[in-house]
Amino acid sequence: MKRFVFRLEKVRKLVSRTEKTKRIQFARAQAEHELLLQQRERLEAARKEAESEMARMGAQAGIWKTYWMRLGDSLRNLGLRIRRSEAILAEIESDWLEVYRERKALDRLREIRRDAWMSEQAKWEQNQIEELASLSRGRPPQERDSSLFQ
Known part of the structure; x- marks a missing residue:
């Protein structure tokens, strides 16, 4: 169980680091995209002015x-640079979707593990309750001893 928790923490850190990197890349690409759009607007205004x-x-x-x-x-x-930046943004968004799907899968695995652990814990507690109940009913000592090791 400790090994699973260690691996889970390792995966969580890796996912966190990946998300942080993708956020930074996305912010940079978005800022560059905005700058390119502003440049485009200025150039279009200059072209219109030149035409007039x-x-x-x-x-x-x-x-x-x-x-x-x-x-x-x-x-x-x-325009070519803007199309390139849009392609980069699309790639980053697809990477985000992949990370999101991986996180969902990890969450589902954690739920399954937790449910399995909880069911094992409940079985163990039920066995303990049954053993205590059999002891309190006054079975002979040899029956009590044999029921403890089943």
Whole structure:
């Protein structure tokens, strides 16, 4: 039983450490994702501003077109980075689900072990009660002695 408790504690510490690591990774990925979304919004606003400026200043269309194309390239690159961060978030969420399932399985195992231990404890107590009852009924000494070792 001590070995089981030791292993259970070891598994509990491992699960706790894994959860902590996953939380940290998730927080980092989420923060990076938020930064990328903010960058994307700023770049989109800059692109819109550039487009309006381009419409207003037809004489310098070539310069603005180059600027706009660079912004478009930046937006595409940013979109790729956002998709990558979303993939990382999905992977972390799947890891969380796996840890959650493992914890549920461990909890079920603990319940089964506890129920088994409780039923063994109840049987032992019932045997003790029956032995005391047989002793109090006044059986002959040899019958009492033989019933104790059954």
